Amino acid sequence: MEAPKDADPSRQTIRVAVDRKRRAGKSVTVASGFEHPPETLAKLATALKKRCGSGGTVKGNEIEVQGEHVDTIAAELRKLGYRVR
Numbered sequence: 001m002e003a004p005k006d007a008d009p010s011r012q013t014i015r016v017a018v019d020r021k022r023r024a025g026k027s028v029t030v031a032s033g034f035e036h037p038p039e040t041l042a043k044l045a046t047a048l049k050k051r052c053g054s055g056g057t058v059k060g061n062e063i064e065v066q067g068e069h070v071d072t073i074a075a076e077l078r079k080l081g082y083r084v085r
Contacts (some may be wrong), residue, residue: 007035009081016074016084019064029069031077032062044080051076 014033020026031048034041038058045063049056052072056065065073074084 006037006040010083013083013085014077016070016077018068018070026066027068028056029065029067029073030062031065031073034061034063036061048073048076 012033012035014031016029016031018027019030020028029052034044036044041058041061041063045056045058045065048063049065052065052067052069054066054069056063058064077084
C-alpha cells in the first residue's frame, strides 16, 4: 500500500469534535480528515498536544487529544492553513 503524500493544508478540511463514546466517560477531542504520512501526522499531533497541555495519540488519519480542546485545536489548525469544520 502506498503511503499518502503530503497534501497542501489549504486543500484539507479537518473535522474537530469531542468524542465521549467508549472512553469510560472521559472526553477526547478528535481531529480527523488529514491527508499526511504518519511521520507528519505525528509531528502535528505533538505540536497540538503541547499547545493543549495534555496527552493524546494518532490513530489512522485522526489525532486524538485528551480533554475538550475543540476551540484551541481548531484555532491552531486554522493558523497552519487548514480548513476547519
